[in-house]
Amino acid sequence: MSKIHIYIDGTWLFNQCGRDRTLSQYVESENFYIDFIRLDQAIKDKIELLSGTKVESGGGRWYYTSIIKGIPENDVDGSSLEWMRNRSHAIEQTVKSAEIAGYDITGAFEVPFKFWMPKQIQSKLFQEKMVDTSVVARMVLSSTQYQDDFHVLISGDLDMMPAISLVVPEYLDKVVLCCTDPAQWDPNLQQTSKRLTDYSFQYGPIYMDEMVGEIMQGHVYQCQHPKCGIFFSRSRPIPKSQKSYCREHLITRPVRN
Known part of the structure; x- marks a missing residue:
């Protein structure tokens, strides 16, 4: 029986759960809080429905993100950076939740604060490439090692797909993308000209918008x-x-x- 391996781009997922973002628009509270154990079960149910076969949990599960450390009280212009410290704390709490659910969090990288970061974050242009490259490296390694299993990438960042498709020629057979409905995507935040329709997945994609009630805390x-x-x-x-x-x-x- 095939197993499920899950790779979470935590930077992307955290942003979708924030105020006025894709997942939070469906809920009463300002932010959306994920129950990672329920997320695993919802993904398992979706894959069984899509593939028509029974699958089992027990594959690898990894959570990747960056946590900015050493944030000062104020920015160079004197404005308060309390919002950024709160954001960093929220990311840490999310990482802890993923760890409690059994995810490998060795890919939660601590990044030292730089004064150019606040504006990049506020304009939604901040990217930590270490996260992207680490997700791709782990996914390529595991999908090559466990070719008969399902490999679920939770991300809306299509920058990763060209590298994965290049190294894993048969990636479309067992790689399942779990993202939000493309209608919700902001093309200005995409760093590649690739679109979701450029990839003909055998199974999926799975849209998180459709399982909001299943994965909440x-x-x-x-x-x-x-x-x-x-x-x-x-x-x-x-x-x-x-x-x-x-x-x-x-x-x-x-x-x-």
Whole structure:
């Protein structure tokens, strides 16, 4: 039985979970919080559905990202960098969550602060190439070693695909891309002219937009207000005798006859 190996571009995934980004737009809170164990299960379910075969967990799982260290109180212009320190802390917490779920986090690189970084991050142009090259290197090594298994790349950065396709000629047979719907992509942030349609994957891609409710942390619900439908989570379960409404519509929920 084939196994599943998962390679997460944590820099890309973290950005999709941020305020007003792709995944957070479907939920009640400002940010989207992933449950990595649920993510693994959702991916397994999707691959079994796409391939029509049973697969098993137990393959390698890696999480790659960069954590900026040594961030000063203020930028060179005197503006506060508290937002950047908070961001770095949030990345560290995400890495810990992935580690608790069993991911290898040796690819979570600590990067020293540079004064050009804040503007690059705010303009969404910041890239840590060490993450990209490490993901590609690990994926090429594992997909060559375990050719009968499925290899899931969680990323919307198509910069990696040319290198993977060059080194692993049969990459389309068992490589599955897990990303967000291309309609959500900003072409200005893409560093390559390649598009998703340039790659004819045998299975997938898997769109994370379609499994938001499956991979959230906490007790997850979908608002039952007829004009809503967003997902939300609570630390405690809502009694089965009650309908689930998000905070916005809890007051304006339809009146019972």
